[in-house]
Amino acid sequence: MSRAQRFVSWNEQRFGSAKGVRWLLRYVFPDHWSFLLGEVALYAFIVLVITGIFLALFYQPSDTHMIYHGSYTLLDGQQISEAYHSVLNLSLTVPAGLLMRQTHHWAADVFLAAIVLHVMRVFFTGAFRKPRDVNWFVGLTMLMLAIFEGFAGYSLGDDLMSGMGLAIAYSVAMSVPLIGAQLAHLLWDGSFPGGSDFLPRLEIAHALLIPAALAGLISVHLALIMRQHHSQFPGRGRKESNVVGTPMWPGYALRSIGLLLAVAGILFLLGGLVQINPIWQWGPYEPYLSTNGAQPDWYIGWLIGALRLMPNFEPTIAGHTPIPNPFWGGVAFPGVVFTILFFWPAAERRFSGDRRRHDLLDRPRDKPQRTALGAALLSWVVLIFAVGAADRVSFRLNISYAAQIHVWRVGVWVVPVVVYLLSLSAARALQRSGAHPLRGSPRVRLRRRPSGEFELVDAGSPSPEIHERSGGHGERRCERTTE
Amino acid sequence: MSTTARTVLAVATVFVLLCATASAKTSAGAALYDLDCASCHGQTLAGRSGMGPSLRGVGAGPVDFYLSTGRMPLQDPRDEPTRSPPLLNARQRSAVTSFISSFGGPPAPSADPQAGNLSAGQHLFTSDCAGCHQVVARGGLTVGADVPDLRAPSARQIAEAVRMGPYLMPRFGPRQLSQRQLDSLVRYVLWTRRPDNAGGWSIDNLGPIPEGIIAWLLGMAVLALIARLIGERTDA
Numbered sequence: 001m002s003r004a005q006r007f008v009s010w011n012e013q014r015f016g017s018a019k020g021v022r023w024l025l026r027y028v029f030p031d032h033w034s035f036l037l038g039e040v041a042l043y044a045f046i047v048l049v050i051t052g053i054f055l056a057l058f059y060q061p062s063d064t065h066m067i068y069h070g071s072y073t074l075l076d077g078q079q080i081s082e083a084y085h086s087v088l089n090l091s092l093t094v095p096a097g098l099l100m101r102q103t104h105h106w107a108a109d110v111f112l113a114a115i116v117l118h119v120m121r122v123f124f125t126g127a128f129r130k131p132r133d134v135n136w137f138v139g140l141t142m143l144m145l146a147i148f149e150g151f152a153g154y155s156l157g158d159d160l161m162s163g164m165g166l167a168i169a170y171s172v173a174m175s176v177p178l179i180g181a182q183l184a185h186l187l188w189d190g191s192f193p194g195g196s197d198f199l200p201r202l203e204i205a206h207a208l209l210i211p212a213a214l215a216g217l218i219s220v221h222l223a224l225i226m227r228q229h230h231s232q233f234p235g236r237g238r239k240e241s242n243v244v245g246t247p248m249w250p251g252y253a254l255r256s257i258g259l260l261l262a263v264a265g266i267l268f269l270l271g272g273l274v275q276i277n278p279i280w281q282w283g284p285y286e287p288y289l290s291t292n293g294a295q296p297d298w299y300i301g302w303l304i305g306a307l308r309l310m311p312n313f314e315p316t317i318a319g320h321t322p323i324p325n326p327f328w329g330g331v332a333f334p335g336v337v338f339t340i341l342f343f344w345p346a347a348e349r350r351f352s353g354d355r356r357r358h359d360l361l362d363r364p365r366d367k368p369q370r371t372a373l374g375a376a377l378l379s380w381v382v383l384i385f386a387v388g389a390a391d392r393v394s395f396r397l398n399i400s401y402a403a404q405i406h407v408w409r410v411g412v413w414v415v416p417v418v419v420y421l422l423s424l425s426a427a428r429a430l431q432r433s434g435a436h437p438l439r440g441s442p443r444v445r446l447r448r449r450p451s452g453e454f455e456l457v458d459a460g461s462p463s464p465e466i467h468e469r470s471g472g473h474g475e476r477r478c479e480r481t482t483e
Numbered sequence: 484m485s486t487t488a489r490t491v492l493a494v495a496t497v498f499v500l501l502c503a504t505a506s507a508k509t510s511a512g513a514a515l516y517d518l519d520c521a522s523c524h525g526q527t528l529a530g531r532s533g534m535g536p537s538l539r540g541v542g543a544g545p546v547d548f549y550l551s552t553g554r555m556p557l558q559d560p561r562d563e564p565t566r567s568p569p570l571l572n573a574r575q576r577s578a579v580t581s582f583i584s585s586f587g588g589p590p591a592p593s594a595d596p597q598a599g600n601l602s603a604g605q606h607l608f609t610s611d612c613a614g615c616h617q618v619v620a621r622g623g624l625t626v627g628a629d630v631p632d633l634r635a636p637s638a639r640q641i642a643e644a645v646r647m648g649p650y651l652m653p654r655f656g657p658r659q660l661s662q663r664q665l666d667s668l669v670r671y672v673l674w675t676r677r678p679d680n681a682g683g684w685s686i687d688n689l690g691p692i693p694e695g696i697i698a699w700l701l702g703m704a705v706l707a708l709i710a711r712l713i714g715e716r717t718d719a
Contacts, residue, residue, distance in 0.1 A: 031714065031715030032714060032715060033710045033711040033712075033713075033714025033715065034710070034714070035714065036710035036713070036714045037707065037710060039710075040703075040706050040707075040710065072679075073601060073602065074601055074602060074605050074674070074679070075602055075605065076601075076602045077602050077603075078602055078605075078606055091681070091682075092681060098681060098682055102682050102683075105694075106698060106702060109694065109695065109698030109702065110698055110702040110703055110706065113698060113699055113702065113703035114703060114706070117703065117707065160609065160613075160618055161690060161691075246715075255713050255714075258713055259709065259710065259713065262706065262709045263706060266701075266702060266705055266706060267702070270697070270698075270701060270702055272683065273683045273684060274682070274683050274684045274686065274697055274701070275680055275681070275682030275683045275684060275685050275686065276682065276694050276697075277690065277691075277694070278678075278680070278681070278682055278685075278688070280679065280681070281618065281619050281678050281679070281688060282618055282690075283605060283606075283609050283618065288610060289609045289610055289613070290609075290613060290614040291609070291613040291614065291617055291618035292613065292614060292615050292616060292617040292618075292622075292623030292624070292625065292630060293617050293621075293623040293624075293689065293690070293692075294690070295690055295691035295692055296691060297691050297694070297695065298691065298694070298695030298698060298699070301691075301695065389692050391623060391624040392623075392624075392689075392692055394624050394629075395622060395623055395624050395629060395630075398629075401624055
């Protein structure tokens, strides 16, 4: 027996793993580059876990103050918290500490970016439809958790930026009607800046609870994909009843490992070369300290934009303020966006009357209404996000801040309507012409016969793997097409 | 003549000559003042309502600050003064300064950054200045004014601005800020020009906005491109 055979039989005799491994190795991935966006998020998560474990070894969740006398003269003799001190040391003293911290932070920014692009891909191709609607809910839950997770991590450093971010979060928590004051008091272990339990709680949430929840949901997400199989774009040989693509081995696994290495490589390159969140420059946080232009990481920017854009609407009734203003931008706005996304599959089934199972994807043009409404929602969120940086636009481009706010208070309602109408007509035009939005009209190959006449030549593609579904009962048959 | 008398005469001559030089400078300053400043601040420096404040008793600091940073003269008195190339050269500015300060006022403030303490300066800056100027002094926006990036002004100009409070900026007199604190503050501001960028490319020390741009353009966009290169496209 060869060494490989011995290895296989060793496993088979102990775990009976041959059947499962064969199934896994023959698992067919439909091929489209946009399906890799979710994988980018997965691999960024892996980088986050690995770098995060490193950081957790050095972080001290303590608001006890001390006088700093370390190697960094800029802060020599200042009162700082032990939490800030530990992040300062991690950044400037611990070997590879800054590389790990910066890579972790870049990975968080890219993790969220990849999730957002993945959600867009799933939305605009209709991949959220039955039977994948449950996985859509799982994905959206992960997006919400990832936003909280990122914000919690940003807040742990107890530096000037993180403290200002927490001050805003505290105001938003306070603004929840009826329970706000108690809620904020409970979460912060007292009134702002919080009691001594606050940072330990934040660390447990950031380093244990939310990552564990994310890891669990990622497992469910992937298990559901394997169970229901990937959806695929329509194309030659592709039917609702089969999956056409590359099998896990020897094709897809190598490609996916390549992507893992690319993600890790880019994130570590960014972490090593581009400075992110230099907390040693921001200095420690105290409630009386502040900086102009303090901003959250990009994935919280839409909430800052909404807080800034919301008009000064705060009615008082009999001496009470039932809904304090930060509620609208900080709670109601993301609440509306996520509610729309969560209810979209059900709403679409209801309004289209289409309750069938769908394993073939739509191109965005195939469902002009979905595409146009989605684009409108996206433009609404992106505009509000962009307004969060209006002060910087004003400073750099000399466009009056007040004028920007006035224009966008109207613009965020007008632009989505325009985007809706333009997307609708673009989708319909593409439907008619059959052109690719970037590559133009489909290329047709002609061959000239010796007699002078032309004939159409179909551009053959390499024979893909075809995987027959059998009515969703889980039995699958693999075959290679011989066209 | 006795030695004493000769000494007295020499001293008197030097004094007269110095006065003559000074008054020549002052009169050159007066001419420049009439040309470039009087239309708003008035022929007698008493100010004109709705145009410009009185300059009597302001001293040398504010005059030097406004002229050497090119913030004065303003095209339109309603404009926000912003840093621009100075209209007058150093000799002309000094003439106008000595003309205006001949009407009284404190001497020009100055700062000796080497005498200051960097850490004390950082703390003072974060508690009193960063709310408008940004913690690494990159400037920003506040209600009613643009707040300048502090990479351009000299140590002297920073000291003058702190003591005077130009435009909307509050004034920090010696009771709010000792000379030593001022030295520390200026030392910190000069430090922010070349801060400790241990993490690599500083992307302007502004924090999350440039970081988000990099995350999308150098991180996500490159990874999406890689996905596109190694992934397949539909043959549909």
